[in-house]
Amino acid sequence: MARDTLTRDRIVHAAVELLDTEGLEGLNMRALGKRLDSAATAVYWHVKNKDDLVVLATDHVWSRLTLPDPGASGWRAAAAAMATDLYGMFTRHPWLVQVLAAHVVSGEGKARHDEHSLAVYEAAGFAGPEADRAAAAVFTYVLGNAAGAAATASLTRRLGGGADADERFGRALAEAREIAARHPRLRARLETAAANGYAAAPDDTFAFGLRALLDGLERRAR
Known part of the structure; x- marks a missing residue:
C-alpha cells in the first residue's frame, strides 16, 4: 500500500485488530505495516510513535461506548x-x-x-x-x-499454542487446585x-x- 493511500483512521483500525490478537507487547510498526501491506516507515507519516498510536487506538475504542x-x-x-x-x-x-x-x-x-x-x-x-x-x-x-x-x-x-502449552497450563491449574483443596472454604467452592x-x-x-x-x-x- 502506497504511503498516500494510508490514513490515520486505517492505521488506528489496524492497530486495534493487532492489539486484540497480539496484545500490547505485540504491537510494533513492522507488524502493523505488514498488516496494512505497507512499509513500516510509511506509518510514521501519520503517527509519531508507538505510544501515540496506543493512545489513538485506545480513544477509538472508548469512543464507541454508548452514553445513555x-x-x-x-x-x-x-x-x-x-x-x-x-x-x-x-x-x-x-x-x-x-x-x-x-x-x-x-x-x-x-x-x-x-x-x-x-x-x-x-x-x-x-x-x-x-x-x-x-x-x-x-x-x-x-x-x-x-x-x-x-x-x-x-x-x-x-x-503460545499447541499441546505443550495446554499441558503446562493444565499442570499449573492442577497445582493451584491442589493447594486450594487444603483450605475448607476453597475446597467447598471447587466442589x-x-x-x-x-x-x-x-x-x-x-x-x-x-x-x-x-x-x-x-x-x-x-
Whole structure:
C-alpha cells in the first residue's frame, strides 16, 4: 500500500485488530505495516510513535461506548448500562487494562465518556467531588473485574499454542487446585458446579457486585 493511500483512521483500525490478537507487547510498526501491506516507515507519516498510536487506538475504542440519558432511564439504569458497556469493552480488548497502567490516556472519546459519567452521578444527587468519587468507585470496580480477562489473554499469548502449552497450563491449574483443596472454604467452592475452573467465578458475579455498589451509592445519595 502506497504511503498516500494510508490514513490515520486505517492505521488506528489496524492497530486495534493487532492489539486484540497480539496484545500490547505485540504491537510494533513492522507488524502493523505488514498488516496494512505497507512499509513500516510509511506509518510514521501519520503517527509519531508507538505510544501515540496506543493512545489513538485506545480513544477509538472508548469512543464507541454508548452514553445513555439519565433523564430518560433514571440515573441508576444509566450507570448500570455504562458500567456493563465498559466491562464489555475491557473484556473484548483486554490490552486496555495494560494501557491504563502504562499510559496517560487522553482523547475526545474518553473525555466524552468521563463527562457523561459525571453527569449521571450528578443526576443521582452527588455534587462536585462526591460525583467524581462515585464515578471513580464504579470505574475501579469494572476495571478490577476485567483484570482477570486481561491476565488470561496475556498468559495464553505467553504460553503460545499447541499441546505443550495446554499441558503446562493444565499442570499449573492442577497445582493451584491442589493447594486450594487444603483450605475448607476453597475446597467447598471447587466442589460446586459453579467452579468449572480454579479461577472461575460463579455466574452473575459482576452483576451482583455492581448492584451492591449501586445500592450503596443510592443510599449515600439520599
